Amino acid sequence: MTAPPYPPGFTHLHVHSHFSLLGATASPAELAQQASADGLTSLALTDRDALYGAVVFDRACRAAGIRPILGMTVGVAPLSELDAGDGLGAGLLVLLATGPVGYRSLCRLSSAIQAHPDRVERSTRGLDWDTLKAHRDGLICLSGGRRGWIERHLRADNRGAAVRHAGLLAGLYDQQTWLALEVHRPEDQTIAAEIAAIGQRFGIPAVAVQPVYTLARQDRTRLKLLAAIDQNCHLDETPRRVLADGGDAAIDLHWLKPDEVAARFVATPEALQAAADIAAACQPAIPDGRPIWPALKLKPGNTPDTALAEAATAGLQRRFGQDPGAAPQARLQRELTAIAHHGFSPLFLLVADVVRYARENSIPVSTRGSVANSLVAYCIEITTVDPLEHDLLFERFLNPARRNPPDIDLDFCSRRRDRVLAYVRDTYGEEHVALVATISTMRPKSAVRATA
Template sequence: MSGFVHLHVHSDFSFMDGAAYIDGLLKRVRRLGMPAVALTDHQGLYGAIRFYRAALKAGVQPVLGCEVVVETCGVIGEECDQPPQERLQIPPPSGLGRASASGFHLTLLVKDMAGYRNLCRLLSRAHLREEGGVVPRSVIALSDLARRSEGLIGLSGCQRGEAGASMLAELPWRAKEAVQRLARCFAPGDFYVELMHDMTPEAPRYVAALAGMAQTLGLPVVATNDVHYLTRADFRLHDVLSSVGARTSLPGPLERPNAELYLKSASEMRGLFAAFPRACDATLEIAGRCRLDLGLGSFHFPAAEVPAGETAYSLLSKLAWRGVEERYQPLTPEAVRRLQHELAIIEELGFPEYFLVVRDIVEFAKSQGIRCSGRGSAGDSIVTYALGITDADPVAYSLLFERFLNPARRQMPDIDVDFDSARRDEVIDYIYRRFGSEHVAMVATVCTMTAKGAVRTAAKALGHPPKRVDELSRHLPWVSARKIREVLATYPECRNHPLKAPGHELLLDITEELSGCSMHLGTHLGGFIITREPIETWMPLQWAAKGVVVSQYDKDDIEALGLVKMDILGLRMHSAISEAVQLARDRVGEAAVPEPFTLPPRRPGRLRDHRGG
């Protein structure tokens, strides 16, 4: 057998650790003629969906996975009896972010949809665990792993896995114990001892010892390279990221001994593992067993409340007809024709539940006197107008429905609703109550490096003190880091910039290379995901810095999965109107300013009157 598949690969979604960009990764995999590649970022599936889609597009089989931190298998009590210097060191967190954790690594690969859902559950459960328990937050408990290992393949981990670390510390008994306990968590044949040859003098002994142990235990072995960058030349980016991620300057706590964690060719990998061809063959076997189909292209709506004997469509239809009769008095043939047309398309595309869910939220807001308004392309629909989600008459203004929903372009509709920003939290509370906290999470954003962020990262890594880092990144505009030299040469505000002084060539080189690199997970301003099944079966969840549960996917990933995302945005204009109405009612009486208060449409000179007080 020839060929090789990399099953342990970190992209830049291993925040502040991985330095391989997904597009570049797939290009290189294709160039090397590899049939498949895995993505196993630290502690999450942050880049999984975009990797999955891009790989399919590139004709490469994607294997989804994750390098997780798992509960220690060794006997704690026994270890406590050892003097501190003789205890096995617990690896520090890899990468940056609230999901990172200290502990031993384990590589998990997804075989099928059951495995994907189990991996999402495992990660969510670990990340959302209360602090102060026996198993720390963001660490996967062995009991959970045993319960949720269906559809997953486990690899024993890199040199920061318990088996690898024990072997390096010359504690083979402990490595054996760890491997046995981990293997028991998986179905027979689904656990492999991971061999990694990092081209250090210790590597042959490490590989031979692990392979010997695997043979003794009757476990299969698999070769990996713990890829962190694409080519040897990219290694310094990994060094920069990992040192800044650990909040130190270079060389950082990892201090990699060499530049060998790159995406090696099949012949290079087989050369490294010439004594263990089975370990390389196993990569192909595993890739062959990992045939995940995420079923992209279908939609999954949250459960709308539909009375017995009704369907979502029949209910939507009734509400829309009732609404249109109220909105159009008298009802016009054009409105009737248009409503029939839109309802038919909504039914054909299978979206009735989505409209009912949005209406449900808007109705709640209105019932509580919370000012709200649908905006954007949703205003082009007579159905949203009839349901009270939007207030612009699409017939009167000749708005084109196909701008909102086009049957030729089967896309999830996007209805954005603005709420009174002072009372938006009440709407959010309702969403959690109505659909259940297990079915709702906030949408994430992935923050990437622009020129300023990249300069700061590079300067920190190169050991500049904080004050100097501020000076070096001052006045840099919001542009791509790739353009840093152009910016310094042409922008007036950079005329006397300190980066133009000699001696910053290396810093500028690194800045350019960091362009677009993912830095950390953020939280979308108002995006919520609402699912019918528990949300943790669709995506991993974690705590965001602002104290809310956030998905590990951004809005594009969620849309690709066919899930419902709603933008519950706060609009301060609504707050201002609410306040003005209240003041007016207090001054001239409630009867003079009826609620719900709306500005009558089309009165020329209204703005001028307002300006004049």
């Protein structure tokens, strides 16, 4: 059997999914399936400026037998006034998490990017280097290839600026820096050799990279269409800076099979090996799915289970009187046992605390969904509906066969919800609080309307 022309462990390290909103076409599941079909053992996801697809990608890779590598592509500002002058906006870096610490750094960088008030300036100017320095722990940095500052300066015949950027990266990420080489046509070998030479000056190795924005070559036209939708302009008016290829039709943006990539790096096999080495250094970054609860303020000697039982028992007497009767007490005990068995007592205590704060501060709040079926939720005043009076089944909310945490949906007055969020952050710590986006997808009719 002939050995493949690429090293074991080689994989794609610069990959975009459709979670690079209006910037790529493939779903995380499609990418994972393609990696499996090509015999890869790992795969990176490096969507632009955000981690929207991280969890979906992680699950899709695990299901396909692929080890997920989580990363992000970010734009960075030029050094001082050293803009390449090519009109392509911020220079790109590809950042890969080596584990949970790196993933936290990516989250902080993404938050800094998304918090920028001006979307256009954010994409054209990019992150400042101080922000990168503040959140670099646990990250591997790839220089960004053709859209990175180093290669762009070389193509603008400004080797001095390219060297300065390489030196800055070397100082920022130390031994975790690689210079990305892209080879799309024969003449790119010259630039690749120059980049590798600059890297040797600073002890930075080179790595072979093929940016992936689509799975198939024919999807290239869809990329330009998505960019035009994003810019709300005609196809022929789309700015070069928002096009993944910078307006150069010779640049490949689709998935290449490993042997196709290897064929482009015959002269630099060490760059292929570097991709395998980087992949090996990146370990799973997302926890295994078990809930991680923030610290609760409990009375000495109490656990979440005993604290919830005390609060629910006291609430049962408030709701039903000093002698609630055998049926309510039996129902309450059954629910408490099920909640404790699943490890969800902290969830009930947290939600009850948030609801209490809202009501004490006259902030309108209501619940939705099957949590109304829970007597425990009624007794600790999360809900206001008596499930016994309305003959509501607790098992619709939580049953022994359920693996995932139950949903307790709260609706707050939109004008005052920021006050509730501030309370949650102040009480439980910013490290334990997140805002979660809902990503909407389009059916064909809506997609045609957006295109038109």
